[in-house]
Amino acid sequence: MHEEAYYHAINLALESDYRKLKKLRSVSLNWEEVWRHLPGIQKREHDPEKDWASLERSGIRLILQESKEYPPLLLETHDAPFGLYALGTSPLPDATAIAIVGTRKATTEGKELAKLFAKELTRAGFTIISGLALGIDAAAHAGCLEENGKTIAVLANGLDYFYPSTNETLAKKIIEKGGALISEYPPGAPPLPYRFLERNRIVAGLSKGVLVVEAPDKSGSLVTARLALEENRDVFVIPGPVSHPNFKGSHQLIRSGAELITRPEEILEAFGIETERKPTEEADLENEEEKIIFRALRELSRPATVDKIIELTKLSTSDANRTLTFLMLKNVVKETEGGYVL
Numbered sequence: 001m002h003e004e005a006y007y008h009a010i011n012l013a014l015e016s017d018y019r020k021l022k023k024l025r026s027v028s029l030n031w032e033e034v035w036r037h038l039p040g041i042q043k044r045e046h047d048p049e050k051d052w053a054s055l056e057r058s059g060i061r062l063i064l065q066e067s068k069e070y071p072p073l074l075l076e077t078h079d080a081p082f083g084l085y086a087l088g089t090s091p092l093p094d095a096t097a098i099a100i101v102g103t104r105k106a107t108t109e110g111k112e113l114a115k116l117f118a119k120e121l122t123r124a125g126f127t128i129i130s131g132l133a134l135g136i137d138a139a140a141h142a143g144c145l146e147e148n149g150k151t152i153a154v155l156a157n158g159l160d161y162f163y164p165s166t167n168e169t170l171a172k173k174i175i176e177k178g179g180a181l182i183s184e185y186p187p188g189a190p191p192l193p194y195r196f197l198e199r200n201r202i203v204a205g206l207s208k209g210v211l212v213v214e215a216p217d218k219s220g221s222l223v224t225a226r227l228a229l230e231e232n233r234d235v236f237v238i239p240g241p242v243s244h245p246n247f248k249g250s251h252q253l254i255r256s257g258a259e260l261i262t263r264p265e266e267i268l269e270a271f272g273i274e275t276e277r278k279p280t281e282e283a284d285l286e287n288e289e290e291k292i293i294f295r296a297l298r299e300l301s302r303p304a305t306v307d308k309i310i311e312l313t314k315l316s317t318s319d320a321n322r323t324l325t326f327l328m329l330k331n332v333v334k335e336t337e338g339g340y341v342l
Contacts, residue, residue, distance in 0.1 A: 004062045005052035006031040007083050008186060012051060013042045016185045018198070021082055058187055060159050061086045073097070077205035077231050081184035084202075087159050088175035091152055091182065091206060092127065098267070099129040099203050099228075101221040102136025102213035103246055109322065110214040110246065111139040113238060116329055117211060118143030118151075120264035124273055127152060129207050131199065132167050132181070136213045136221075141170055144179075151179045154202045156195040160187035200224040209234035211267065212258070215249035222249045225258065234270060236261040263329055280332045280342070289315060289323040294332065294342070303338035 010031060014020045028034045035048065055062065063069045063084045071091040074080050084091075091097075098121055100114055118128050118140040128144040130137040132153035144151040151174055155163065159181055162168040171181055184202065185195065200220060204210055204227040212235065215221040225235045235258040240247035254260050261267060268274075285291050296312040297304060304312070310320050324340060327333040333340050 001032065001048055001052075003031050003066070004064060004083070005048040006035045007064060008055055008062055009043065009046045009048040009051045010034055010038065011083065011186050012188075013038065013046050016189055018079065018081070018184075022079070025082065055187065058160060059087065060187060061090070063090060071206055073208070074202065074205040077201065079201060080205060081202060084182050084184060085159050085186060086180050086182045088180035089150065089178050090180060092150075095127040095150070096125060096271075097127040097129050097152070097207045099207040099210040099224065100136065100140035100213060101130060101203065101210060101215075101224050103216055103219055103221065104133050104135040104137075105216075105246070106135035106139070106214050107244075107246060110136060110240075112326065113329070114139035114213045115143035115146075116326065117213070117238075117264050117267075119147050120330075121267065122147040122149030124264075124268050127179075129154065129203055131155070131196075131203060132162070132164075132171060134164060134166065138167055138170055140213075141174060145170075145173055145177050148177065150177065152206065153179070153181045154199050154206070155181055155183040155191075156185070156199040157183065157191035158185050158187040158189040159183050163191045196220055197223055201227050204228040204231060204233060207233060208271070209236060209267070211236045211238070211261070212250055212253060213238050214240065214246040215253070216245050217248040217252070219249045222253065225253055229258075235259065236267055236270070238262070263331070265331065280330075285332070287323075289319055290327060290332075293320070293323055293327065297333065297340060297342050303336050303341050305339045309340065 024034045063086055065082055069090045100118055114136045122144045128140055128151040130140045132155060141151045153174055157163050162171045200223045204224050210225055210228040212221050212225055228235050237250050237253045237258045237260060239260055282291050282294055285294055292313045293309060296309060
């Protein structure tokens with residue numbers, strides 16, 4: 001028998017209780033020794049050989065800390081999981097990764113921002129880390145996949161099923177595109193509330209930095225950001241309207257020293273990555289509103305105020321303002337003293 005089989009059986013027997021695992025491992029040379037000294041009542045329903053055979057049939061791999069596959073960044077952190085279960089490509093040891101996290105109850109604009117930032121960071125070579133949750137997480141994974149990038153989803157349950165079930169298609173796409181689903185919990189482990197908080201340390205630990213998009217007060221994203229700061233990782237925050245509840249936690253992070261970010265290029269600059277702006281063509285734009293404003297500014301050939309853009313395009317005030325915001329984030333449009341220009 002090998003170490004992975006003993007660890008898997010112990011993890012099942014102890015229901016992934018990290019404190020118990022840590023205590024037992026601290027007084028033993030290896031996981032085989034831990035198994036030998038485990039009380040009979042705890043291991044009564046488990047057999048390392050049979051449990052391991054079942055895991056192998058599932059296609060789920062187990063990566064222990066001692067493995068070359070184990071992510072080095074995560075290994076540097078406090079309370080790094082002793083083992084990671086993985087479906088798909090294992091986390092690349094030399095990959096530059098950034099986490100994008102935020103509320104499940106995200107606004108439409110927040111999800112669009114998460115997708116936009118994920119796309120731009122993917123183009124720059126980043127692996128995107130998130131938690132497969134609804135809202136910001138799902139948008140970040142989707143943005144990365146649209147750029148054919150690799151994204152890693154960290155789950156708070158066993159990998160024998162996907163949670164939430166509404167993101168099952170997204171989870172399968174992550175694997176198909178060369179990414180991975182990972183968890184410290186064995187197959188059969190349910191997504192208990194405290195496990196979402198536990199998995200946040202993995203999200204933070206895998207990443208060189210964390211981008212927070214829409215974090216309400218008491219959001220799990222704030223826990224991820226705090227853990228990242230404790231590990232000396234960069235934390236970036238997109239601000240929002242002061243009265244919107246989805247940004248209450250975000251603004252707390254900024255007051256605590258997190259870096260306020262309004263464009264993907266600012267994150268790249270923080271990591272010393274130079275960006276070069278290339279001329280934008282109408283075909284590069286994603287929706288009709290962007291194309292309408294692009295054509296209007298191109299034909300006008302001089303700065304235009306919001307009112308002038310609304311007059312030329314016949315867009316509503318809200319549509320014009322929202323579209324201009326995204327065009328500026330994409331470096332397609334610049335705001336000058338005289339108005340907006342390409």
